[in-house]
Amino acid sequence: MYRPKTTLEQWRILQAVVDHGGYAHAAEKLNKSQSSLNHAVAKLQSQLGVQLLEVRGRKAYLTEAGEVMLRRSRHLTQNVQDLESLAANIQQHWEPEITLAVDLAFPRSLLYPSLQQFLPECRGSRLKIIDTVITGTEEAITQGWADLVISHHVPKGHLGEVIAQVNFLLVCHPEHPLSQTSGPIDPNELSQHLQLVIADTSQSPDEKQGWLKSEARWTVSQFHTAVDLLLQGIGFCWLPEHVVQPHLADGLLKQLDLDGSSFRRLVSYLVKPRPDNIGPGSQLLYDLILSNRQVIRQDDNTATTGNNP
Missing domain, CATH: 3.40.190 (D-Maltodextrin-Binding Protein; domain 2)
Incomplete structure (x- = not known):
């Protein structure tokens, strides 16, 4: 098993020296002696065999290699902080x-x-x-x-x-035969055409909701797939108003007037x-x-x- 040569504390000290512009200010922020910080960084460089800092005057500057190593070290210390925070949240029953x-x-x-x-x-x-x-x-x-x-x-x-209400509209392509009907459409006429339905995500679906009298039905998994088929002149479908409104406004789809049900309204609940x-x-x-x-x-x-x- 691999054993690290360096410690998180060494990397944390290096970050503090850089972030606070030198050993003196970093020592003050970390409540440590300046000599202990000098020793920690020197030992870190010795263990890695790479010079991370060079001192010019009274300030320490990162070397090119130091910039790369410092950037990577920030990910390391942040990951440890996140891991410990997650453990604390779990201890407090905060869900992971x-x-x-x-x-x-x-x-x-x-x-x-x-x-x-x-x-x-x-x-x-x-x-x-x-x-x-x-x-x-x-x-x-x-x-x-x-x-x-x-x-x-x-x-x-x-x-x-x-939390909301959602209107469902009965729609099809403007050139679909159902669009040519004048006045409200008889449900019996509707049943003679292909209906597009959205697949129930249950392992044991119970088809008890919605109008499902058409013998010919195509099932899709997403509203957008149904819209794409409708735009090709294929079938009719009950779809949420917010999904089809742009296509109705552009004249690419047409809302149908079904005798006894011009639209369906569903109430959205948060449970x-x-x-x-x-x-x-x-x-x-x-x-x-x-x-x-x-x-x-x-x-x-x-x-x-x-x-x-």
Whole structure:
């Protein structure tokens, strides 16, 4: 097994000498004698067989080799600091990893402000954001494999906070036969055409949500794949308004008027699958998402940001 010749303390002293412009100031900052710092750096250079500093007048300057070694040493000492900080966080039950499951239909732009605020406070915790769909999202709650879940359905026995509402529109290509229909489309006519659906991420999908009466169905894993197919004139699909709005505005897609359902509205909930066993990092992220949530007021149908329902 390899045994290091040098110590972290030696590298820390070298960094201090450089950062504070010499041995005298570094000794003051580290609360050590100047002679001990001189001895530590001299021994470091001797052990490496490389000159790191050269003294000119009363100041010490890095050699070319010293600049390279110093830069690499900063990574070393920072990694040790991060490792010890992680150990302290684990000791305090701060999670080393947080899993956030997000239903694919939830607008990611609503999540980004919370993530930006979470980053400087996360204490080095790794964050896993996993896309889920329908039953797969529910399983993240019922099976408890995620720390937090953004879902459009709260399973029995769980609670969720409303954080947004998402409209789904029925769309197809402007030249698709369904686009040529005048007036609301009869659902029976709709069932005669190819429907694009988004794959359920569950291992045991339960097709119980959405309009799925078409005998001909193509299944894709992402909304953007469905949009690409629609732009080629293939099929029709229910898609989130925020996903298709740019294409509707450009006239590349057309919203269909279905008799009995011009659009579908889903409520987005933030759920703690295990509320009695949530870690401090997950709780912080939960609070940040709530503070940035968007809620639709039923009286004027406008979005508001904040905690007022």
